[in-house]
Amino acid sequence: TGSSRPQRMLKAVQKNATKGDPQSVISAIDYYCRHKEWAMNVGDEKGLILDSVLTEVNPSMALELGTYCGYSSVRIARLLSPNSKLITVEFNPAFAAIARQIIAYAGLQDKVTIVEGPSADLIPKMKERFGLKSFDFVFLDHWKDRYVPDTKLLEECGLLKKGTVLLADNVICPGAPEYLKYVRNNPRYESRYYKSYLEYTKAEDGLEKSVFLG
Numbered sequence: 001t002g003s004s005r006p007q008r009m010l011k012a013v014q015k016n017a018t019k020g021d022p023q024s025v026i027s028a029i030d031y032y033c034r035h036k037e038w039a040m041n042v043g044d045e046k047g048l049i050l051d052s053v054l055t056e057v058n059p060s061m062a063l064e065l066g067t068y069c070g071y072s073s074v075r076i077a078r079l080l081s082p083n084s085k086l087i088t089v090e091f092n093p094a095f096a097a098i099a100r101q102i103i104a105y106a107g108l109q110d111k112v113t114i115v116e117g118p119s120a121d122l123i124p125k126m127k128e129r130f131g132l133k134s135f136d137f138v139f140l141d142h143w144k145d146r147y148v149p150d151t152k153l154l155e156e157c158g159l160l161k162k163g164t165v166l167l168a169d170n171v172i173c174p175g176a177p178e179y180l181k182y183v184r185n186n187p188r189y190e191s192r193y194y195k196s197y198l199e200y201t202k203a204e205d206g207l208e209k210s211v212f213l214g
């Protein structure tokens, strides 16, 4: 059988990027997905917003829901301070395997832990498994109808603290209307929309940044 899109993305990284250079991995994926084969990475335009929010928050413990091929894991981990960590959740083993190789190619394997399984099963186990109190930053980029239940679960598990920043991809395209309603009408969140473009296209999309107020 032929290769998969994630496998072709990994090949493009191995061919065009420099081992241990995260920026070259990001550029190789963006080039491939813009000129050869579209894929659902957060991409270069929304990626710049992700970068700026990360630089502002400078998280010690970051969580990503929906690793896919690891593009945003590399974007996030490359900006983390020493001793800071990213935990990224992915339930498709084939995607997780590709992501592990792309993250390792970027030289970021010591900062990123990929946990395989459904987010709803893994979130309640985070504290005991990783000995952490709470997350400073959460990037939501998995199935869009899971944004609200998983945000509620993070609250219930005491994994959010005053000031934790949630950043959600695709709130316009494909859209996460229930999530926007949840965080925008909720006194426990201070929300703001960052207008941008759907990765590698001219369509509108954007990121919603929501600060948990405790």
Ligand SMILES: CCc1ncnc2c1ncn2[C@@H]1O[C@H](/C=C/CNC(=O)c2cc(-c3ccc(F)cc3)cc(O)c2O)[C@@H](O)[C@H]1O
Pocket: 040, 041, 042, 065, 066, 067, 068, 069, 089, 090, 091, 092, 095, 117, 118, 119, 120, 141, 142, 143, 144, 146, 169, 170, 173, 174, 198, 199
């Ligand atoms: C069960 C909870 C749960 N637990 C653990 N892992 C989970 C999970 N639910 C999902 N995953 C994994 O996350 C990734 C899915 C991500 C889903 N993302 C989009 O659908 C999307 C679509 C477009 C777009 C497509 C077509 C268009 F025309 C326009 C836009 C653009 C985007 O940026 C997008 O993120 C995969 O790796 C899943 O295995």
Ligand SMILES: [Mg+2]
Pocket: 040, 041, 042, 141, 169, 170
């Ligand atoms: Mg996305």
